[in-house]
Amino acid sequence: MSDVATPPAAAPSPPRPAPSAGERAARQAQVVAALQAVLPAHALLWHSEDTTPYECDGLTAYRERPLVVALPETDAQVAAVLKVCHRLQVPVVARGAGTGLSGGAMPNAMGVTLGLAKFNHILKLDKYSRTAVVQCGVRNLAISEAAAPLGLYYAPDPSSQIACTIGGNVAENSGGVHCLKYGLTLHNVLGVRGYTVEGEAVEFGGDALDVPGLDLMTVLVGSEGMLAVVTEVTVKLTPKPQIARCIMASFDDVRRAGDAVANIIAAGIIPAGLEMMDKPMTAAVEDYVHAGYDLTAEAILLCESDGTPEEVEEEIGRMMDVLAGSGATRMEVSGNEAQRMKFWSGRKNAFPASGRISPDYMCMDSTIPRKRLADILLAIAEMEQKYQLRCCNVFHAGDGNLHPLILFDAADPDQLHRCELFGADILETSVAMGGTVTGEHGVGVEKLSSMCVQFSPEEREQMMALKYAFDPAGLLNPGKVIPTLHRCAEYGKMHVKKGLLPFPQLERF
């Protein structure tokens, strides 16, 4: 295997000092000059007033100004930009709509932000094959809207679906409120086309259900732009269920609500959606959308069934029996589509509703085994006291995926600091319960330190080695997802080995 590139040695080394203003300016001039040869003038931004809008994504607490923003309009331009960056060894950060919540698209101070928003065309929509071929900048919801006349839709529905792009969904392996039944992005994408870091065209997956060799799509999806740049995605479209109905159930105790979730699964039911909101969250969203939520409930479950009318009636009946048996204090079933959308309106607006009751909020995204839902809620309640900050909770309960929204004021450095500690505490508690630090928002920059707790140094090194297999020079979105040994050493918390086979007695070699 002598023709194989050797990954750079990943020894613990302190981060390089930031370049001086002069060094940065010289580098910027060099990169701009090289990119001007391959892009039209309007597709290249480098003055600070033009690049400032790109300095963060949905995680606004972390900002960095990119060296240059490139806004290619054609595949040839994407390839050319990548070739230039590869030749000059400039980092490249791909970016879609910038709705990400973990700083995955946060710019690199010495890098090019590759804005792909202009790749917003649906190239093909085919009822017979139930597929859509779309450019990476097409919005998630736009696919379902375009497919609606065919009786089809694109199943993953992250709450940001009105704005987020399919390219970003691929980067994050986005989920949504229906993924227990319909799967994540990975399960709904057949193939992607794009470019390697060298600017060479590459295709993963395709029109068949599998590929020769390794199924590299499994790691490409969710790789946060660190393995390749995706410009085109072939998605699977799903026949629209004839109807969907939703039960809204109140509980006077979070533990009973958590148990109800497990009981539904134990009854052999896979609901189309199964979501939970706690009391503070319900109050915040009710004030925002006026959906008639039960403000006295300690927890509210939204439990959806979809399919044929007969099937839905059968399943709604079974679910109501389980919910009643689990101690629901009030239940309401949507009688029509308008009412169902109203039930969901609060859940889908949990983030903006939190934005109204607090200057800032930080959204966590850990996943835990379903049976620990009540435990984590009670633990978070204790943390509110400890860090003296409020927290509202929405959960994709069916998946065990939590979205605690910690409310704080970023103008107060002490609150920001307490918020970060609070967030890290939630993530690490989740790992200790057998879960993971991120279910669907990605690691980005936000959860780098928590990755030290979830993975051993050898596991992180293996991930890094995989990154170098795609990107030997480490130019694609460097510094995201996988923390350096140095960072973990500074963070100082021990790797918590939970979940899979711990082999605790084994020494590590």
Next chain:
Amino acid sequence: MAEIDLAQNASLRQLIGVVREAAANKTALRISGGGTKDFLGGPLQGDVLDTRQLSGISSYEPTELVITARGGTPLADVEEVLAAKGQCLAFEPPRFEDGERGASTVGGMVAAGLAGPARVSQGAVRDFVLGATLLNGRAEVLSFGGQVMKNVAGYDISRLLAGSMGVLGVICEVSLKVLPVAPATLTLRFDMDQPSALRRLNEWAGQPLPLNASAWWEGTLVLRLRGAQAAVSSAAQKLGGEVIPNELANAFWNGLRDQRDEFFTNAQAALAQGATLWRFSVAATAPKLALNGAQQLIEWGGAQRWVVSDAKPEQMHAAAAEARGHASVFRGRQHGSEAFAPLSAPLLRIHRQTLQAFDPAGVFNPQRLHPALS
């Protein structure tokens, strides 16, 4: 999570020693459970590393929809435990019992990545892998993924193991998503030629019907509906066809899943005469393959086509490319590059570097995944 008993631990310790020594000497290891899929993939090379010593179900929680088992656990054991709780592996992996050392194991199931008739509606092995513990070529024991449904912490290396044919390392343990057995199943039979069957399958798949599996062979299309009782009944009324009694239907689907039904039995006989069983994975909508006289069985709504033929490999690869997919020898005498679809230049480079990243000394199952990778 079950306790890790010391005997188990000693087994892993021993495997670590074997891998370390092989890596130091750059000698090949042939990872094997029951050895039931020795026929599959590139040539067998190296000393057998027997995974069956890593056996047992580590944890199973029906309400979490997750089972965790050691790599060498017999697949039958897992299915038995699930069935007792009304759950199943929805992707229907084939169960082979005629291996050199016994029956199919969980690790082999993941490494081979084969899925049965329900794959088209339920997903593939990789879609059900939630986490795995891997012994890599540096003799490190690494865990990726977990036991939860949603997890985007780092690259999803556990799913990459599905279909990897062992080239990334030894699958010591794996966590799989399981699903409840659906309340109702019904099988319908239609007389139909191949072009009509392909057209109907694709049209039906665009409608909200509880289609679970399909098979077409010699003018007969068989369709399995699965889901809520009400959904299955109304779909059966809508689709028509002849209802096959459940007992007979189950025997058929199990035979297809485990590749011992009539088509595969005939294929074995043809193989003895020098023919080859090819697996085509193509666009479901691709028309009838341009292969004259070859026996064909079509599954997965048109996306998987089995072909028994003695035609030249070039002809098979050309037909697959035309159908927007790929073909490979499933059973036959060819094990060299002619048996596999080629990888594009960038994919070949990424593959080589990925193997290097997991197994720098090239110890595990050399050439088994693809002969171009050595």
